[in-house]
Amino acid sequence: MPRRSTAAVADTRAEVLDVAVRRASIDGLEGLTIGRLADELSMSKSGLHGLFGSKEELQLATFENAVESFTREVWLPVAGRPPGLPRLLALLDRWLAYHRRRVLPGGCLVTTATIEFDARPGPLRDAVARARRQMHAVLHADIRTAVEAGELPASADPADVAFTLYAIVSTASQAIQLEERGASARARRCVRVVLGAA
Amino acid sequence: MPRRSTAAVADTRAEVLDVAVRRASIDGLEGLTIGRLADELSMSKSGLHGLFGSKEELQLATFENAVESFTREVWLPVAGRPPGLPRLLALLDRWLAYHRRRVLPGGCLVTTATIEFDARPGPLRDAVARARRQMHAVLHADIRTAVEAGELPASADPADVAFTLYAIVSTASQAIQLEERGASARARRCVRVVLGAA
DNA sequence: ATACTGTACGAACGATCGTCCTGTAAACGA
DNA sequence: TCGTTTACAGGACGATCGTTCGTACAGTAT
Numbered sequence: 001m002p003r004r005s006t007a008a009v010a011d012t013r014a015e016v017l018d019v020a021v022r023r024a025s026i027d028g029l030e031g032l033t034i035g036r037l038a039d040e041l042s043m044s045k046s047g048l049h050g051l052f053g054s055k056e057e058l059q060l061a062t063f064e065n066a067v068e069s070f071t072r073e074v075w076l077p078v079a080g081r082p083p084g085l086p087r088l089l090a091l092l093d094r095w096l097a098y099h100r101r102r103v104l105p106g107g108c109l110v111t112t113a114t115i116e117f118d119a120r121p122g123p124l125r126d127a128v129a130r131a132r133r134q135m136h137a138v139l140h141a142d143i144r145t146a147v148e149a150g151e152l153p154a155s156a157d158p159a160d161v162a163f164t165l166y167a168i169v170s171t172a173s174q175a176i177q178l179e180e181r182g183a184s185a186r187a188r189r190c191v192r193v194v195l196g197a198a
Numbered sequence: 199m200p201r202r203s204t205a206a207v208a209d210t211r212a213e214v215l216d217v218a219v220r221r222a223s224i225d226g227l228e229g230l231t232i233g234r235l236a237d238e239l240s241m242s243k244s245g246l247h248g249l250f251g252s253k254e255e256l257q258l259a260t261f262e263n264a265v266e267s268f269t270r271e272v273w274l275p276v277a278g279r280p281p282g283l284p285r286l287l288a289l290l291d292r293w294l295a296y297h298r299r300r301v302l303p304g305g306c307l308v309t310t311a312t313i314e315f316d317a318r319p320g321p322l323r324d325a326v327a328r329a330r331r332q333m334h335a336v337l338h339a340d341i342r343t344a345v346e347a348g349e350l351p352a353s354a355d356p357a358d359v360a361f362t363l364y365a366i367v368s369t370a371s372q373a374i375q376l377e378e379r380g381a382s383a384r385a386r387r388c389v390r391v392v393l394g395a396a
Numbered sequence: 397a398t399a400c401t402g403t404a405c406g407a408a409c410g411a412t413c414g415t416c417c418t419g420t421a422a423a424c425g426a
Numbered sequence: 427t428c429g430t431t432t433a434c435a436g437g438a439c440g441a442t443c444g445t446t447c448g449t450a451c452a453g454t455a456t
Binding site: 008009012043044045046047048050051 | 402403404405406407
């Protein structure tokens, strides 16, 4: 059988994880299967398994890969702007566009992983909690800056606003997947209302 | 083996579904397994399987059972009150309490099922979409009534507000499961802010 | 040329999956 | 009281699960 031409482990892993993230967004990280993944990649089960050592490691790597690609796609393009309300709005719009464009065919993998592991202690639950804290921190920072700059009323609690915004966007992802009409536009309006009437 | 004394199929199904809902809230509807469920109930796999005919029917029945118990626990106690803002707030508080008290050990099963099936067409996705529409309609109705009664500003779009409230509560369930401190109180505050009754 | 390391394959493991078939004892209708 | 139906148990099925093993070939170093 033809061998993968001079592909280092890292390259192979990257290819695998790319497919794994897409599959997991549909079937969940628990729905990931080494056998099916290997088929889809025209690899052997054992070869794929050897790349990660265990299914849990595959799940962890898949999750981390999704977080990285999300960060690259959504956060990085706006990270350079000055903190505050404009950057926050830009971030939220990019975030919603990420869902609307269906970058991942099955929707947000962080939300999926949250639902799957939030009641099951282990490394994956820890990874999920960490990712959520990071996202929350990013939102929190810009909201606090906006409040201090007078772009948002002083009565607005940054953590509460961050929670509400996160809720709107992640629920929007589900609504988009369920093909509820106008879900993306609705979420966009709701974000504005929350930031306007806060 | 001793037979279930004068227990109709419906009774056995009810017992099974009660356990199934609890398990599914943790492991998901896809994580449900006829074998493990049978063990937990001290039944045979085939006996349990025969009660539903197929795993998909078991999943559907489990989901519907969860919706019914949720309705009984959260909606029914407030359904008698007159429509409007007070009932809406009571509903939201009961809903949040439902999560905070961990009535289901793994959190909201509707959200879990949404995540699992929102990208996979079939009867379960349809059931999920229907349940969400119902919940949305309940919120929508009271919000509209509140707007008409002047309890909420006329500028508030009922559907948008309903979406935001749903997002807050369902995300709160996840935060509670992840043991984020003060998640329930935060959600309660956010609901108030959104409704402008702060 | 030789030895070594890294990478992936093929085969097989025991366990568990959903499903089906058959037997049988309790409950029911006559 | 006696068939009939109901409500399961028990066992087996093919498929698939994650994992382990031994092996073969490529590239690199010696």
